[in-house]
Amino acid sequence: MTLRPHGPVRVTVADECELVTEGLAAMFAGHDELTLVPPAPGGGLATFVDLTLHDTFGHVPLDQERLDRLVNRPSGGRLVVYTWNLRQGLVDTALGHGVAGCLSKSLPAEDLVEALVRIAQGETVVRGIESGPSSEVERAALTPREAEVVGLIASGLSNHDIACSTGLSINSVKSYIRGAYRKIHVTTRSQAVLWALENACVHQPSTVPSTVPSTGPSTVVAEAEDLLADIDPVRRRRPVFSA
Known part of the structure; x- marks a missing residue:
């Protein structure tokens, strides 16, 4: 991936409903450093973005093949796991497959935006990990x-x-x-x-x-x-x- 030196960070989502997409748009409002790119027509993934957010929930164990496909998707930018159940085991596995960051959906807007900007700049960021031993x-x-x-x-x-x-x-x-x-x-x-x-x-x-x-x-x-x-x-x- 070529990091974008100028302009807002382009962010899209994979496999999310309209409610989540609209919620992210509201969280990004007022933050010129980010822009949300809607999914492609027909529900396909948007391309030519800097970051793709992916919720791993519902895949127990983690769907590692899908993770690999998203990580290596052309023009999909860096992949970020964005989910409610952010556990240490999931984080370790995701990072091992090349995911650039793991963020909890419980993060407030300011923290989410800050983390996404850092990831787009090349950092690996993990925020909001659960302390419990398992879900x-x-x-x-x-x-x-x-x-x-x-x-x-x-x-x-x-x-x-x-x-x-x-x-x-x-x-x-x-x-x-x-x-x-x-x-x-x-x-x-x-x-x-x-x-x-x-x-x-x-x-x-x-x-x-x-x-x-x-x-x-x-x-x-x-x-x-x-x-x-x-x-x-x-x-x-x-x-x-x-x-």
């Missing part, structure tokens, strides 16, 4: 597919939507849901959404066919958010990404 997803021993399905439920998708997004059959989706419910000790969809919200287990589907209507967050998501607020009304909620 609740790992402690629950969810398989990668179970974690993905629970995350998609928390995103407001129906079983049919999940099947379309993942390419699984309805029966397979139901089987993964039953297995995940046993491991996280829940019995209802609202309880599963609550567990996902509490443990940052919310996943944006990589693809949803155009035949699937976009209905937004489901009622169970809203119910779970209300329940979470009742449990701890001062807790800062993490965003729910809807399809």
